[in-house]
Amino acid sequence: MDKSKLQLYFIAGTTNLGDRNLLDVLQAALKGGITAFQLREKGEGALQGDALKTLAEQCKQLCNEYKVPFIVNDDVDLAIAVDADGVHIGQEDGDIAEVRKKIGSDKILGVSTHSVTDAMTASDAGANYVGVGPLFETASKENAGTPVGPELVRQVVNVLPGLPMVGIGGITERKAGRVIREGASGVAVISAIAHAKDVEQAARAMKGVITLASTGV
Ligand code: TZP
Numbered sequence: 001m002d003k004s005k006l007q008l009y010f011i012a013g014t015t016n017l018g019d020r021n022l023l024d025v026l027q028a029a030l031k032g033g034i035t036a037f038q039l040r041e042k043g044e045g046a047l048q049g050d051a052l053k054t055l056a057e058q059c060k061q062l063c064n065e066y067k068v069p070f071i072v073n074d075d076v077d078l079a080i081a082v083d084a085d086g087v088h089i090g091q092e093d094g095d096i097a098e099v100r101k102k103i104g105s106d107k108i109l110g111v112s113t114h115s116v117t118d119a120m121t122a123s124d125a126g127a128n129y130v131g132v133g134p135l136f137e138t139a140s141k142e143n144a145g146t147p148v149g150p151e152l153v154r155q156v157v158n159v160l161p162g163l164p165m166v167g168i169g170g171i172t173e174r175k176a177g178r179v180i181r182e183g184a185s186g187v188a189v190i191s192a193i194a195h196a197k198d199v200e201q202a203a204r205a206m207k208g209v210i211t212l213a214s215t216g217v
């Protein structure tokens with residue numbers, strides 16, 4: 001896949017947003033320059049069934065307008081049903097090669113990884129990109145596990161230099177540059193954008209940091 005699509009990867013679901021409307025937040029983030037979006041509808045009060053499918057279709061439509069890939073977390077059947085651009089799965093979400101077979105070779109497959117071994121396995125099984133983390137402490141994921149630290153990004157890049165990869169977990173505007181300098185293609189964030197006072201501005205500022213760090217300035 002095109003690594004530049006991973007530069008600023010925004011992840012959200014309705015349960016991350018309090019009173020905010022997901023489509024409003026997504027639109028603001030798209031205006032601010034996010035390069036990929038993942039719908040991650042999880043936890044208490046998460047939408048299901050038709051309501052979730054409708055939301056996914058609306059997110060996809062909005063992402064299409066900005067030519068930004070729309071990825072569905074975990075739910076392979078939903079991703080297929082709404083013809084999403086891809087699916088993202090974790091280590092406990094089934095066999096990676098099976099998911100690849102199910103979605104076909106044209107769709108993006110992302111896999112969460114916590115070690116170099118995980119990343120090698122995901123790459124061998126047909127992942128287009130991996131998420132590496134949690135790099136730092138995060139309040140956005142239950143049982144996220146002990147932070148692996150930004151050094152793991154460099155270790156994965158050293159072993160798998162061609163594999164597109166995003167760092168994830170507790171990444172703020174202040175920490176994003178470090179993650180890029182360790183060799184990540186981009187950063188994946190929930191709260192840095194979803195909880196920002198001004199979502200569009202937060203995305204734009206983060207994108208600026210990433211662009212600067214990527215060009216080595
Ligand atoms: N996977 C590992 S950490 C995490 C996920 C989904 C949460 C990232 O959220 P935040 O708010 O950017 O730390």
Ligand code: MG
Pocket residue numbers: 073074088089090091093
């Ligand atoms: Mg999962």
